[in-house]
Amino acid sequence: MYQAPVQAALPSPAHFAAVSALIKSVFHVPAVAVALHGAPANADGGVYRSFLEIPLIKDHETIGTLRILDTSERAFNERDCQLLEGFAKLVVDQVELWSEASRDGLTGAMTRRAFSESLRKSFASRQRTRSKASLILFDLDHFKRVNDTWGHAAGDAVLKAVSRTVLREMRVEDSFGRVGGEEFAVLVSNAGATTAGDVAERMRRAIESTVVEGYAHIKVTASFGVAEASDAVLDVEDWSDRADAQLYAAKEDGRNRVAIAPMAKPLTPVN
Structure with missing residues (x-):
């Protein structure tokens, strides 16, 4: 099992509510999950039959995943992948901005x-x-x-x-x-x-x-x-x-x- 390096603080699921709502509307899916290494995914519980997952990459390192989930059988295409990659970059930007504003510079703990x-x-x-x-x-x-x-x-x-x-x-x-x-x-x-x-x-x-x-x-x-x-x-x-x-x-x-x-x-x- 992968053990991620310890992180001082991570954004709460609520931090991604706006972008998650946008992704749901674009892909017409009932659930979006953002998982950062060191924290569980934030998707609501449910039974899903198909999903598409894109890594969240910052400074050439994978810091988590972005996943869209559907309750129906569904085949995602190359365009879907490219579109979700764009959203993944937006999520990474949100994580970085949150980190800069929410972490104590000396200790790395939350402010x-x-x-x-x-x-x-x-x-x-x-x-x-x-x-x-x-x-x-x-x-x-x-x-x-x-x-x-x-x-x-x-x-x-x-x-x-x-x-x-x-x-x-x-x-x-x-x-x-x-x-x-x-x-x-x-x-x-x-x-x-x-x-x-x-x-x-x-x-x-x-x-x-x-x-x-x-x-x-x-x-x-x-x-x-x-x-x-x-x-x-x-x-x-x-x-x-x-x-x-x-x-x-x-x-x-x-x-x-x-x-x-x-x-x-x-x-x-x-x-």
Whole structure:
């Protein structure tokens, strides 16, 4: 099975909604799937009898595929291939523009704005589908001491090393963002607090073992807060506040640990 290189962040399926709608109308097909290496395809579920697939190529490297699907038996011709290749170039341009606008230049993580957008969409999707989702917030322990003692170049090296470590430990369906100077967030899709806690603990141990290139003498640890988007969570701000409260608790309890928010019960309406 092909294992793609880890990517810091990937556009959500909603990012391709407009071009997908255009492709559907041009080819008269019910479904279009955009699959980027490191993320699943975004097509709706269904039974399809025929498809045409074109690779998405950027800088002579394949970064994913664009596929049109039909529920009927259908033979695609050379003109269809050429037309879909044109759309594939448009998708690649969208990916590149999204990457430039949505990735933090130092760490490769999603920017605060891009991550917040993903968080809002995930919360809205959970409300519709009743699926699970969890949020991890973490920051680096005593990071100011690193900058004050060894300088900002050392601080930047630490941030980059930690980001690479986290990306290696992440599941491909999850999102990673830099939401503050030394504060990061991970959106754990289709998972409750227990699974997210396991993910956070794995990241915590990996960060603790990270060797910072050029600054091997600097030891890095991080504190984590985890909260599941349960029915008791009112909105995205409430969800973030719950994870942040656990992050604060982890620091108060000695740092370099994971704290998980207890599952709260939904408020019962008063008659």
